[in-house]
Amino acid sequence: MNLELLNSAINGNRRAMARVLSLLENRNINIDDIKSKFPKLFSKPDTESWSSIAITGAPGVGKSCLIDKILIEWSKLGIRTALLAIDPSSPRTGGALLGDRVRITAIDNEEFKDLIYVRSIATRKSSGSAPLIVSDMVDFLIAVGWERVIIETVGSGQSEVRCAAISDRIVVVEGPARGDGVQAEKAGLLELADAVIVNKSDISGATQHASEIEESFELGIGQTPPVILTSAHTGDGIESASSLLLGLEDSGRSKRAKWRERLLAKHERKILESSKLDEILENLSIGSISIDEALNVLGGN
Numbered sequence: 001m002n003l004e005l006l007n008s009a010i011n012g013n014r015r016a017m018a019r020v021l022s023l024l025e026n027r028n029i030n031i032d033d034i035k036s037k038f039p040k041l042f043s044k045p046d047t048e049s050w051s052s053i054a055i056t057g058a059p060g061v062g063k064s065c066l067i068d069k070i071l072i073e074w075s076k077l078g079i080r081t082a083l084l085a086i087d088p089s090s091p092r093t094g095g096a097l098l099g100d101r102v103r104i105t106a107i108d109n110e111e112f113k114d115l116i117y118v119r120s121i122a123t124r125k126s127s128g129s130a131p132l133i134v135s136d137m138v139d140f141l142i143a144v145g146w147e148r149v150i151i152e153t154v155g156s157g158q159s160e161v162r163c164a165a166i167s168d169r170i171v172v173v174e175g176p177a178r179g180d181g182v183q184a185e186k187a188g189l190l191e192l193a194d195a196v197i198v199n200k201s202d203i204s205g206a207t208q209h210a211s212e213i214e215e216s217f218e219l220g221i222g223q224t225p226p227v228i229l230t231s232a233h234t235g236d237g238i239e240s241a242s243s244l245l246l247g248l249e250d251s252g253r254s255k256r257a258k259w260r261e262r263l264l265a266k267h268e269r270k271i272l273e274s275s276k277l278d279e280i281l282e283n284l285s286i287g288s289i290s291i292d293e294a295l296n297v298l299g300g301n
């Protein structure tokens with residue numbers, strides 16, 4: 001382990017921090033090794049508020065535009081925020097797409113530069129490990145002093161949903177109604193929501209969709225998460241959304257759904273990263289062991 005690099009990252013050198021994040025992303029360094037070398041950094045007292053928040057929702061609903069505005073609001077309060085934008089596009093075309101998908105202008109502001117860190121992560125190559133890689137990166141960012149970490153991820157696809165589930169809070173972003181109400185897939189994502197933002201309130205159908213979502217929540221059990229209307233274009237609702245998110249509570253009903261996803265992610269990682277995986281796959285393919293036997297070997301401790 002490169003202690004000099006780690007010390008430099010811990011002391012606030014951004015380039016060193018970015019290099020450590022790359023090492024974590026490429027699985028060339030283990031977060032547990034960093035934790036054992038710098039236990040104090042990772043043993044911060046439990047604060048009342050959350051450290052990581054996922055902003056998730058369908059492509060194009062305006063997550064990035066919204067985050068841009070939220071970053072500005074939080075920067076005005078002096079809050080240091082890091083954004084990890086999960087990009088599911090292929091690493092080959094990713095380079096060009098990444099810049100496009102994350103339109104964060106808040107960092108162009110000299111005044112806020114030191115308060116904001118933005119990084120894209122192309123997850124295609126990491127398959128099932130993505131959620132736990134993101135989780136390691138979040139832990140590191142918080143250990144080196146970032147107060148809040150936002151994870152932007154599209155809310156479709158198992159891996160993306162799990163990237164959201166590793167965070168302390170989940171915000172689901174929606175757009176105006178498209179006439180299809182609240183479908184099953186959407187309901188699955190809404191189950192994880194601690195808050196819902198219906199963005200593009202400048203377009204007709206947003207208010208209607210917010211009501212549809214509220215109604216769908218009323219049918220469920222437990223506490224209903226707040227549903228907020230915003231427009232990242234006109235700025236309507238941004239200030240109140242930004243402050244609501246800062247103090248957002250863990251909606252009890254989303255807790256179990258989050259833990260289910262975390263459990264599955266951890267289990268999947270255990271299997272995918274096992275040194276015995278190749279051998280077990282070979283044995284399965286020649287029929288010398290059963291699936292249950294394979295799981296006993298791979299999923300055990």
Ligand SMILES: Nc1nc2c(ncn2[C@@H]2O[C@H](COP(=O)(O)OP(=O)(O)OP(=O)(O)O)[C@@H](O)[C@H]2O)c(=O)[nH]1
Binds near residue numbers: 058199200233
């Ligand atoms: N009318 C309107 N358009 C918006 C609003 N917010 C974002 N948009 C537009 O919606 C499009 C998508 O915005 P993004 O912020 O890139 O959406 P995203 O959810 O981050 O998209 P992906 O990262 O690709 O999943 C852009 O053309 C934005 O200009 C809004 O409040 N009102």
Ligand SMILES: [Mg+2]
Binds near residue numbers: 063065152
């Ligand atoms: Mg985006």
